[in-house]
Amino acid sequence: DTGVSQNPRHKITKRGQNVTFRCDPISEHNRLYWYRQTLGQGPEFLTYFQNEAQLEKSRLLSDRFSAERPKGSFSTLEIQRTEQGDSAMYLCASTADWGDTEAFFGQGTRLTVV
Amino acid sequence: GEDVEQSLFLSVREGDSSVINCTYTDSSSTYLYWYKQEPGAGLQLLTYIFSNMDMKQDQRLTVLLNKKDKHLSLRIADTQTGDSAIYFCAESGEYSSASKIIFGSGTRLSIRP
Numbered sequence: 001d002t003g004v005s006q007n008p009r010h011k012i013t014k015r016g017q018n019v020t021f022r023c024d025p026i027s028e029h030n031r032l033y034w035y036r037q038t039l040g041q042g043p044e045f046l047t048y049f050q051n052e053a054q055l056e057k058s059r060l061l062s063d064r065f066s067a068e069r070p071k072g073s074f075s076t077l078e079i080q081r082t083e084q085g086d087s088a089m090y091l092c093a094s095t096a097d098w099g100d101t102e103a104f105f106g107q108g109t110r111l112t113v114v
Numbered sequence: 115g116e117d118v119e120q121s122l123f124l125s126v127r128e129g130d131s132s133v134i135n136c137t138y139t140d141s142s143s144t145y146l147y148w149y150k151q152e153p154g155a156g157l158q159l160l161t162y163i164f165s166n167m168d169m170k171q172d173q174r175l176t177v178l179l180n181k182k183d184k185h186l187s188l189r190i191a192d193t194q195t196g197d198s199a200i201y202f203c204a205e206s207g208e209y210s211s212a213s214k215i216i217f218g219s220g221t222r223l224s225i226r227p
Contacts, residue, residue, distance in 0.1 A: 004156070042118075042202050042217030043157065091156065103215070105156040 004106035006092050012112045013082055020078045021109045025094030032075050033103065034067055035091040036060065043091055049075060050097065082113045118218035120203050125224045132190040134221045136203030139184065143205040146179060148188045151200045151220070160188075160201075195225050 005024040013019050025032045030051050035043035046065070048056045051072040061067075064082075069075040079086055089110050095103040120136040138146070147162040163170045163177045163186070170177045176189040190197055200220040207214055 040122075041219050042204070043215075044217075045215070093157075102159045102162075105158075107154070107156040 004092055004094050004104050006090075006106035006109050008109055009107065010110050010112075012114060015084060015113055016081055018078065018080045019082055019111060020076050021090055021111075022074060022076050023092030023094075023106060024074045025092070026104055027073075029094035029096050029104075030072065031095045031097055031103075032069055033093040033095075034075070034077050035093065035105075037089040037091055037108070038087075046077075046090075079111075082111075084113045087111055087113045118203055118205055118216050120201075120218040120221050122219065123222050123224070125226060126193050127226045128193060128195060130193055132188075132193045132197065132223055134188045134190075134201050134203075134223065136186040136188075136218055137184055138186065138203070138205050138216075140205060140207075140216070141184065142207055144207045145205065146177075146186050147202075147204040147206070147215070148175075148177065148186075149202040149204060149217070151202065152198075157202070190223075193223075193225055198223060198225050 007022045011019055032049045034046040036046055037043045045058050046061050047067050049069040052069050064080045067077045089108040091108045092106045093103045117139045126132045144165050145162050148160045149157045150160050151157050161172050161175050161177055163179050168179055174191045178187045186203055200222050202220045203218040204215045
C-alpha cells in the first residue's frame with residue numbers, strides 16, 4: 001500500500017463551478033477524514049467517516065460541501081458553486097479504529113478558485 | 115474554546131539545536147503531537163506524547179511537556195537542512211482520532227548554513 005492517495009493534486013476552477021476531489025485511504029483503514037488548510041494556518045477538520053457512515057461534520061462544512069464514502073473505501077468531496085474563499089489545500093487522512101494506529105495524511109488537493 | 119498557539123518562524127544555524135514552542139488551552143488534552151509538513155508533501159507525524167508524561171526522546175527529537183503551564187516544546191538536536199519544514203503542534207483527547215485533533219498555525223523552521 002502506498003499510503004493515502006488524493007486526486008487531483010491541483011485544481012483551478014472558475015468561481016461558480018462545481019469541483020470534486022477523491023481520496024483513496026490506506027486499504028485496511030476504516031476511518032477517513034477531510035481537512036482544509038489555508039495558507040499560513042494549520043489543518044481544520046471538515047468531516048469524518050467510519051466505514052461508509054458520515055459520523056461528524058464541522059460547522060465549516062457549508063451546504064455547498066458534500067462528502068461521500070459509498071462503499072466504505074474511497075471518498076469524494078464535492079464543492080458546489082465554488083467561491084474564492086474555498087481556495088485552500090484539502091487534506092484527507094485515514095486511520096484504523098483499533099490499536100494505536102496513527103492517522104496518515106495524503107498530500108492534498110490544492111484548489112484555486114479564480 | 116480549544117486553541118493551540120505557536121510562533122510563526124524560527125531560524126537556526128545548521129548543527130545547532132532547534133526548539134519550537136507551543137501552548138494549548140484544553141486541559142483535557144490527552145495526546146499532544148508534533149507534525150512536520152514539507153513543501154508539496156502531506157503531514158507527517160513526527161512524535162507524540164501522552165499527557166501523563168513529562169518528556170519523550172526519540173533519536174534527535176526531544177519533547178517536553180509542562181502540563182501545569184500547558185506548554186509543549188520540540189527540540190531537534192543537530193539541526194540539518196533536511197529539517198527545513200513547517201512544524202505543527204496539535205492536541206487531541208483521543209489518540210489517532212484525527213477528527214478531534216486541533217492544530218496550531220505551524221512554525222516555519224529555516225536553517226542557516
